[in-house]
Amino acid sequence: MMVNTTARWALPLLHAGQAQKELDHNEALALIDLALHACVEAIGVDVPPSAPVDGQCWIVGAEPVGDWAGQALALAGWTAGGWRFVGPRDGMVVACREGGVIARFGNGEWVAGAVHTTGVFVGGTRVLTTQQPAIADATNGTNVDSAARATLSLVLEALRAHGLIAR
Numbered sequence: 001m002m003v004n005t006t007a008r009w010a011l012p013l014l015h016a017g018q019a020q021k022e023l024d025h026n027e028a029l030a031l032i033d034l035a036l037h038a039c040v041e042a043i044g045v046d047v048p049p050s051a052p053v054d055g056q057c058w059i060v061g062a063e064p065v066g067d068w069a070g071q072a073l074a075l076a077g078w079t080a081g082g083w084r085f086v087g088p089r090d091g092m093v094v095a096c097r098e099g100g101v102i103a104r105f106g107n108g109e110w111v112a113g114a115v116h117t118t119g120v121f122v123g124g125t126r127v128l129t130t131q132q133p134a135i136a137d138a139t140n141g142t143n144v145d146s147a148a149r150a151t152l153s154l155v156l157e158a159l160r161a162h163g164l165i166a167r
Contacts, residue, residue, distance in 0.1 A: 010031075010086075010087070012024035012025075012027050012028050027084075030077075030079050030081070030084050031084055031086055033055075033077075033079075034057060034075055034077035034079075034084055034086050035075060035086045037095075038057060038075055038086075038092075038093075038094040038095070039057065039094065039095045039096075039097065040057045040058050040059050040075065040094050040095070040096050040097070040103075041056055041057065041058050041096075041097050041098060042058055042059070042096065042097070042098040043058075043059040043096055043098070043103055043110055043112050044059060044060075044061040044062070044110070045058045045059070045060065045061055046060070046061035046062070046063050046064045046065055046068070047064075047065055047066060047068075048064075048066050048067045048068050048076070048083070052078035053078065054078060054079060054080055055077070055078070055079075056077070056078050057075055057076060057077040057078075057094075058075070058076050059073065059074075059075060059076075059088075059094065059096075059103065059110055060072055060073060060074050060075075060076050060085075061073075067082075067083050068083070071085045073087075073088050073105070073108075073109070073110065074086060074087050074088060075088070075094070088105040088110070089105065090105060090106050090107070091104070091105070091106065092104070092105040093105075096112060099112065099113070101113040102115075104116075118130060128164070131163055131164060131165065131166055132164065132165045132166070133165065133166055134165060134166040134167060135156055135159075135165055137153060137156060138152050138153070
């Protein structure tokens with residue numbers, strides 16, 4: 001059985017004896033240009049823009065219409081030859097000009113602005129790691145300093161609110 005496209009991005013493959021190979025080659029280059037280090041104008045757009053500029057891309061919404069019908073969640077890029085589409089793959093990441101965030105595709109949806117990591121490093125030093133166990137509120141004690149206890153409670157609540165320690 002002859003395979004006509006690549007497995008991941010459905011790029012057209014060339015075949016021995018194929019006439020006008022440049023058409024498939026140019027189509028593959030247009031799709032690579034759209035998907036490689038992708039940068040989109042906006043995410044979740046269902047209506048194609050009326051005056052796109054060559055090279056502009058969008059992430060199509062869940063209910064696309066017009067030229068985008070049938071391309072839900074795909075990257076839509078405008079080229080001199082019209083619209084080109086690249087279907088999303090789990091783990092695909094794009095930069096979005098609208099809001100200046102990164103969006104990642106996984107489990108059938110695009111999620112913008114969320115960062116998933118096991119740690120944050122600044123200057124080579126880990127400053128954030130995975131969530132730590134809960135810390136109990138201050139209670140009892142022989143010398144109760146209500147101002148210090150109130151401050152400690154605020155610090156603990158801030159750490160809990162930011163997810164740095166468990167509740």
